[in-house]
Amino acid sequence: MATETKTIDAKNIFMKLRNIFTLLLFLPVVSALAQTSYFFPKAASFDASIPSPGKFLGYAIGTHYTRHEQIVAYFRELARVSNRIHVQTIGKTYEEREQIIATITAPANYNRLEEIRQEHLTLVDPSKPIIDNKAPVIIHLGYNVHGNESSSAEVSMLTAWYLAANNDPETQQWLKEAVIFIDPSLNPDGRDRAANWYNSYSSFPPIADPLDKEHQEQWPGGRTNHYFADLNRDWLNLVHIESRNRVQFFHQWYPNVQIDFHEQGSNATYYFEPTPKRHESPIVPQFLYDENAVLATYHAKALDEIGSLYFTKENYDNLSPIYGSTYPKFYGSVAATFEEASSRGLVTESTNGLLTFAFSIRNHVTTSLSTIRGSVAEKANLFKVQKNLFKQALEQARASKTKAYVFGDSRDENLTLTFLNLLLQHHIQVYELEGNTTQEDKKFEKGKSYIVPAEQPNYLIVHSLFEENILKDSIYYDNTGWSVIHAYGLQYAAINTPTFAKGKQVTSLPSINGDVLGGQSSLAYITAYTDFNATKALYALLQKGILVKTAFRPFTINHNNSKKTFGNGSLIIPVAGQPIAADSLYRLVKAIAANANITFTAVSTGFSAEGIDLGSSNIKAIRKPEVALAFGQGVTSSEAGQIWFLLNQHLGLPVVKLDLQNFERASLKRYNTLILPGGNYSAWNKATVDKIKDWVAEGGVLITLQNASAWAIQNDLVKEKLLDDDKDKPEGKPAAPLTTATATDNRAGRPVQQTSFGQSATERPESEPVSKSRNSRLDYDAQQDVEGAKRINGAIFTADLDTTHPIAFGVTTRKLFINKNSNTFLQSSANKYATVALYDSKPFVNGYASKENIKKVSSSAAILLSNSGNGQVVLFADDPTYRSYWLGTTRLFLNSIFFANLVSGGRNFAGESEHE
Ligand SMILES: [Zn+2]
Structure with missing residues (x-):
C-alpha cells in the first residue's frame, strides 16, 4: 500500500460518499484509498508500513462485522x-x-x-x-x-x-x-x-x-x-x-x-x-x-x-x-x-x-x-x-453530618467480606475496628466489622455506596435508587460524632478459613444458616447426595464448655443414613467448609441444652433441587441471566434452561423446581398451563417473578390475588375482578411518606389524575414527564419480613430492602401465614416513584408462598436477584429453591407429627 496523502472537501461530497459507500458495500474489496478518504477526509501522511484494518483483515471496514x-x-x-x-x-x-x-x-x-x-x-x-x-x-x-x-x-x-x-x-x-x-x-x-x-x-x-x-x-x-x-x-x-x-x-x-x-x-x-x-x-x-x-x-x-x-x-x-x-x-x-x-x-x-x-x-x-x-x-x-x-x-465530606460508616455482621462473615471487597476495588479507605462497638443498637465485632471514614478523597463513591441519592427530576430511564449497602442487606450504622476510633487500614481482603470444629463426629455436623455462603455449602452437600436437614426452631448446644445457639434454618448433617462412610463424610464436610469459607461444628450428642433436640421432627430433610428455568423469547432476558448466573457461579447448580416453546413436550417430572422470570407467557396454550398446574399439584415448587407472578395468578395456578387497581396485565387480557383484602384495606388509607425526595417527585404533574374527566387535559409537551413518572424504573422500598418463615431462614432482621422495578402489586394472602414479606405502610426509601405508586406499594405484599395441592408457588412481586447485586433478596430467592417444599399450609403444621 502506497503512502496516501489526500485532502477532500468533506462537506461537498459527504452525501455522495454516503451513497457511494452503500454501493461499495456490494464489492468484495473496497480500495484502501476510498476507505481512508471516507473515514479520514482530512487524512495526511500515513506510514505505509503500518497496515490499515482493511488491509490486515482483508475486507473494508464497514462491509463486515x-x-x-x-x-x-x-x-x-x-x-x-x-x-x-x-x-x-x-x-x-x-x-x-x-x-x-x-x-x-x-x-x-x-x-x-x-x-x-x-x-x-x-x-x-x-x-x-x-x-x-x-x-x-x-x-x-x-x-x-x-x-x-x-x-x-x-x-x-x-x-x-x-x-x-x-x-x-x-x-x-x-x-x-x-x-x-x-x-x-x-x-x-x-x-x-x-x-x-x-x-x-x-x-x-x-x-x-x-x-x-x-x-x-x-x-x-x-x-x-x-x-x-x-x-x-x-x-x-x-x-x-x-x-x-x-x-x-x-x-x-x-x-x-x-x-x-x-x-x-x-x-x-x-x-x-x-x-x-x-x-x-x-x-x-x-x-x-x-x-x-x-x-x-x-x-x-x-x-x-x-x-x-x-x-x-x-x-x-x-x-x-x-x-x-x-x-x-x-x-x-x-x-x-x-x-x-x-x-x-x-x-x-x-x-x-x-x-x-x-x-x-x-x-x-x-x-x-x-x-x-x-x-x-x-x-x-x-x-x-x-x-x-x-x-x-473532601470539603463535602467535612460538611457531611455522617463522619463515618461502620459495617459488618459476625453472623455473616462472607457477606461482610464481599462488601469489603467491593470497597477495596473502588479504592476506598477502610479500617479495622479498634474494639467491639455498638451503634444504633447494632453490635459490631472487632475483626468482623470495618469502619469507613467519610473524610477521604473518594467521598463521592463512599456516599454512593452508603447514602441514599438525591434526585433533581422524576424522569429517568433507569434505576434511581442504588444505595448498595441496602442491596446487600448488610448491617451498618452511621457515626455522627466528629471523632471515632479506628484501627489499622485494610489494604487487602482478609481470608476466612472454613473448617470443621471438633474433628470427626459420629453423630452430626451443624452450621448456622446466617452466612450467605451457607447456601453454597448446602448445595455442594446435596449435589454429592448427602442427607442435609434444616431446623425449623432454634436450639442451643454445649460445645467446648460454652453454649452455642443455632437459629432457624441451621443445617444439620447426620452421620447415620448417609451414602458414604463416616470418615469420608468428615473429609467431604471439611472440604466443602473450606471451599465455602464457613464453619461446621461436630457434635457428640443429640441432646440440646435448650430448644429442640437433633432428632426433632422440626428438623426436616432438604431435597436436592432439580431446577428448570424458563428461557428464551418472551422471558425477560436480564432476569433469566441473573438466575442462571447465581445458580452457576454461586451455587454451582446446573440449572436447565428450558425454552418456552419446549414446555409442551418437556417431561416436567425431571424437575422439582421451576422458575418463571418476568416475561410474557401468553404463547403457552391451555394444555401447557394445565401441565404446569398438575406438576405443582404433584409436589413441584413454582417460583415466579414480577409479571410472571401476575400471570400465575391470572391463570389460576395459585389462589392469590393482585391489587384490584393493578395496571400490569402482561398478557393483555383483563384480570379477574379483584377485591381488596381486609389486611390491605386499613393500610391503603395511611398517609404516604413525605421525604424530601418523595416531595420533590410528587410536586411534578404526575400527581394530577390524568383523564378522569372530559376536562382533564394536559399540554402535549407534558406527555413525556407525566407518562414517564408513572413507571417504577427502580426504587428502594422497605418491607416487613417474617424471619420465622423458611423463605427467610438465615435472615436476622425483619426490615427488608427491596428494589422495585415493576408494576406488579400483590395482595396479602388470605392465608395468614403465607405473606412472607409485606411492604411497610411507609415503604419508600430512595429513588423515584410517584405518590400514587408509593401508595400502591404500601398496600401490597412483596413475597407470598402459597400451597397448591402437594406443591408450592412462591410469588415475588419484584426481581429478587436484581442486577445480581441485590443480595438481601437474592438470599430469599435461594431459600425458595431449597425450602419452599418444606412449607406446610396449616394442614400439616410444623411441629405436628407427620401422618401422610
Ligand atoms: Zn449502549
Missing part, C-alpha cells in the same frame, strides 16, 4: 509494527475472550510510563500541588460496552491505526502530549454474539428493509454479556468479571477524559454530552459537568465538518455511577457518552435516509479524534478540574 479475536489480532499486529502502541491483557471473559487495552503514546512517553503515572496520580491527592502542564493528558476511549452497538469496536481499529500510522504534525503533538488508552471491546462475548448474528444474515447486496432478519436480532441479543448482564450498569456493583478487570485498570490511571461509545435508534442522529442539567448528579460538582460542554465544542466542529447532524442536552441519565460515562466523573474524569444511530446490520432505512454501517463508524471515528484534539487543547483545565473535584469532595 469483525469478530473479537480478529480485533485483538489487529491490535497485536499494530503493536508489533509500531513503537507508538503497546497492548496488554487485563483479563478474560466468561467465554474466555481476552480483554485488552492498547496504550498509545510517543515512545519517549512510553519509556517513562510509570513515572508519568505516578505524577498523574498526584492529581487525585488533594494534598499535592497541581501537576505541570507539560505532563501528558490521560485519555481513555472505551468501545462497544453494548455488544450489539457494534460500530464502535470497528472504530477502535481505525482510531488506533490513525494514531499509529499518521505522521502529520497534529498527531505527533497528540502522541507527545497525551497517553491514550483504547479498550476496543468492553463486552467481547456480547460483541461476538451480535457480530455472528449480523454476519450470518447479511445479504449481497445488503437489504435495507428494517424487517429483514439481519436487522431483527433475536433473544437475548448481543447487548449484554454471557449472563445477559448490562455491563453499562455494573460499574458501581462490579458483579461481573469484565467490570472488575476494567475498574482495576481505571484505578491505575484515573484518566482525565473517558469516553463510552454507544449506539441509539436508527432514526436518531448523533448524541454527545452535555446531558440535561436535571439528569446530573447533585453530588458531582457542576464545574466537572461544565467541562463536558467545553469538549462538546470540539465534537460539534468535527461533526459539522463532515456534515453530520447531532443533538445534545436532551437525553440520557448522567446521575448514577453505575454507568461507564458517569462512574469516572466521580473521580474527576470528564467522561461522556457518545451515541451513534445504529444501522443494525450493513444498511438500514431510517428517517434520515439509508444508514450504513460505515456511516455509523465514521461518526464515531470523528468524535474519537475530536476527543483527543479537545483533551490536548484543554489539558490545563482538565488537570485543574480533576484536582478541584477531589478537593471539593
